[in-house]
Amino acid sequence: MDAIPLGPGFAAELRGVTLADVASDDTAYAAARAAFEQHSVLVLRNQDVTDEIQLAFSRRFGPPEVTKVGSQGTGSHFVILSTIGPDGKVVPADHRMAMRAKANQLWHTDSSFKRVPALTSILSARIIPAQGGETEFASTRLAFERLDADMRHQLQNSFAWHDYAHSRGQIAPGLASAEERAALPPQCWRMVWANPVNGRGALYLASHAYAVEGMEAAVGKKLIDELTAAATAPGTTYLHEWRKGDVVMWDNRATMHRGRPWPAHEARLMIRTTISATEADGVGAMRPPFWQAAE
Numbered sequence: 001m002d003a004i005p006l007g008p009g010f011a012a013e014l015r016g017v018t019l020a021d022v023a024s025d026d027t028a029y030a031a032a033r034a035a036f037e038q039h040s041v042l043v044l045r046n047q048d049v050t051d052e053i054q055l056a057f058s059r060r061f062g063p064p065e066v067t068k069v070g071s072q073g074t075g076s077h078f079v080i081l082s083t084i085g086p087d088g089k090v091v092p093a094d095h096r097m098a099m100r101a102k103a104n105q106l107w108h109t110d111s112s113f114k115r116v117p118a119l120t121s122i123l124s125a126r127i128i129p130a131q132g133g134e135t136e137f138a139s140t141r142l143a144f145e146r147l148d149a150d151m152r153h154q155l156q157n158s159f160a161w162h163d164y165a166h167s168r169g170q171i172a173p174g175l176a177s178a179e180e181r182a183a184l185p186p187q188c189w190r191m192v193w194a195n196p197v198n199g200r201g202a203l204y205l206a207s208h209a210y211a212v213e214g215m216e217a218a219v220g221k222k223l224i225d226e227l228t229a230a231a232t233a234p235g236t237t238y239l240h241e242w243r244k245g246d247v248v249m250w251d252n253r254a255t256m257h258r259g260r261p262w263p264a265h266e267a268r269l270m271i272r273t274t275i276s277a278t279e280a281d282g283v284g285a286m287r288p289p290f291w292q293a294a295e
Helices: 019-024 026-039 051-059 096-103 140-146 149-156 164-169 178-183 217-231 289-294
Strands: 002-005 012-015 041-044 079-082 118-127 135-139 159-162 187-190 192-194 201-203 209-212 237-240 247-251 255-259 269-276
Touching (some): 012 026, 019 026, 019 051, 026 247, 041 237, 051 118, 051 269, 096 164, 135 140, 140 201, 140 217, 140 255, 149 192, 149 201, 187 192, 247 255
Antiparallel strands (some): 002 012, 041 247, 079 269, 118 247, 118 269, 135 255, 159 209, 192 201
């Protein structure tokens, strides 16, 4: 297996390995896992993808999430990201499915709004538009390392609140349903996630983040916005242009990502599996002390 660098200091294409190899072979998994810890974003091209093999590959990295209420794929291990309606036609721009796709164009980290956050997401391209629809990634690990020492120290001891309804509200009022709001109450996480394998810290931010614990609301939101802008500055991101057969996985502890627009009349279908973070992935250190005491 070879890891070919793709982005500015992060992201790599894995060659000489398939999803099936990683799913069935311990040596292949160990090599892929080491590359994941190092590069944060991995691209596997020309894969023969089915739901079954994608899930088997995903399970190697940990326990798969069950898709939340309100999403396509609810109750399964798959999130269906689609603009294709039940009639087989592309939905109009004001349809809830299209609005949710627009929400995914905000910089975000998957599942930071859940009680158990995500280690990794695995996304496969099933139907892609002729142009547009790329996925853009930013390394929050490199962003953290670019900060001055005083700011790094401050953030390591700071905590931010994340809420699914907050990010969806940036697109349209009520885009997060009452059922989703009830199932997904706000969560509080440390603002720096330290990787247990290599000790490197990464900013833990997302469009779901709306407040910093202990800070006046406007001041905390300003800090979140400034850190996000710095982490996603021009020249620091990797833009993945999808091809048929592509599978991309990323470390939600150390990256942010966003979808890019595409012509509204063109269909796009992507299938995502998401793996929950465990104690071995460092999640135990992410809860604030007051939350841990309450539990």
